[in-house]
Amino acid sequence: MIRLEDLALFVRTTAHGSFSGAAREMNLLPAQVSAAIKRLERELDIRLFARSTRSLRLTAEGEQYLPYARKMLDTLHEAQQCLQREKTELQGTLQIAAPSDFGRNLLLPWLSDLRRNHPQLSLRVLLSDQIADVFRAPVDAAIRYGRIADASFIALPLAPDNQRVLVAAPAYLEHHGQPATLTALAQHRCLLFQIRGRVHDRWVFQENGTQRQVVVSGSMISDDAEVVRRWALAGEGIAYKSWLDVSQDVREGRLQVLLEQCGGEPAPLQLVCPHRQQFSPAIQQLYALVKARCAQLTRNP
Template sequence: MEQLNGIPVFVEAVEAGGFSAAAKKLNLTRSAVGKTIARLEERLGVRLFHRTTRSQSLTEEGRFFYERCLRAVEEIRLGEALLESGRREVRGKLRVTMPVIFGRQCAAPILIGLLEKHPGLELDLSFSDRVADLLEDGFDLAVRNGPLKDEADTMTRRLATQRLTVCASPAYLEKHGEPLSLDELPEHEGIIYGKRDNHRTWVFPTPDDPWRAVLPRSRLRLDDLDAIRDAACDGVGLAWLPCWMVRDHVAAGRLRQVLKNVTPVVFDTHAVWPKSPVMLPKVRLAIDTLARELPPLME
């Protein structure tokens, strides 16, 4: 149908972030992408993109049209899912968004491992701590840590449970002593996670209070968990981190877990995907694999 001419190129240009990036993904020239968009604009009678010599951004009309095109794309994906459901081979591009550090160190290696077993599968992984809008941003799947917002247009599945622990280097503990209770934490140096003036308070569930907030002294505040772990290994102070981040360092003797008698904070990791009558086989494969392989990594 003539009405569909140019739609795939338009959607790819939006999702890829520009004509040049879309051209690479579609194996076209940038000029061909530009001419296709121009013909589509002429047929619709509106301008879809603001153009400069270096970039393109959606106009208000373009964003309105893109949101409607996504609905058509989802119907096409549903049709593909119905066809693929009878096939044994999983194929197609799977777009996944995940938190930066957790994604890079835990989730991404699991998903990348699927490529060898499924030659028809393509992965497009995005690492960001921003909570993406799956439909608007064109993602098939999200991996999210912590409490979830109530979203009527998504479905969820718990993948694993994470646990936070307080740890420090043997050198720090030898010099400053080991905290034996939460009451002793304010007497110690801590390496605090925070962005700008928003610092994360350390909280612990206790018998008398669902959440007890405790914060050690701190002369070092960092906005990167890897940097906090490295600073703890160097003896700067106590760190409050997910167990999976420090497991190898504890095993190697670079860090020691403390306050083992204190109930730790635990939180869940979920898979989130757009609600659909039929789950795409590639999405089901990714979720099932993550649900099977993530929990051992969290111990």
């Protein structure tokens, strides 16, 4: 008889591409994962993986069996969710990935509100500006900026009209003045964000109905968007940030929006799930909460 635990380990091993990766996620030893795969292979009387000392890949039979394994696990998960929908109290563990700046300054207090209403719900929050792979990473949902073109994801809008804005602290503007045009940004100290080794030094705007790209420069670069925001607050230069990330700073006078007549680059915020079956009651409540709170902050700069 096929064990569901073995089936789940097979699916996670294919996602990680190794026994050790699946073992780390499931808090097991690699040998335990290997034994589970061997049991499954004996039950099916097929070879699922071609193994060598340096690689692990699916066989043709493994490739054929994988979608059925996923479907069986998804069906089981959906049945469990159906049984839980009658419960008003959320339980279990909700694992969320979110951008660093948005996560620290907005999402964390909102999650505290969710926990107060559902004290039986456990949260695991991963904050990083690296894009989480919701198929490989151990998360139930990810909050992401940008448009999602991959049809294999379930992407639900949280703040579809959000844009980027130019901001600087009053202290910086007092010493360096405000840029009167986009061209003048070249004469200012700009605070730059880096992701996957690429520095984002080409800022995109809409000026007089035309898209315009401006090349900027600066001596302060970080791969953490929250660091860029803190530099801006400290008066170190001009930042190009999502409105959601700086809206409270602007409203409270810590930052000032510049060149408002130039529309910033769209930065829609979305909630991403790998499968619709994983849109659990906990994720539904998270989605409704974050969408409502974002609507209170969103504006057209």
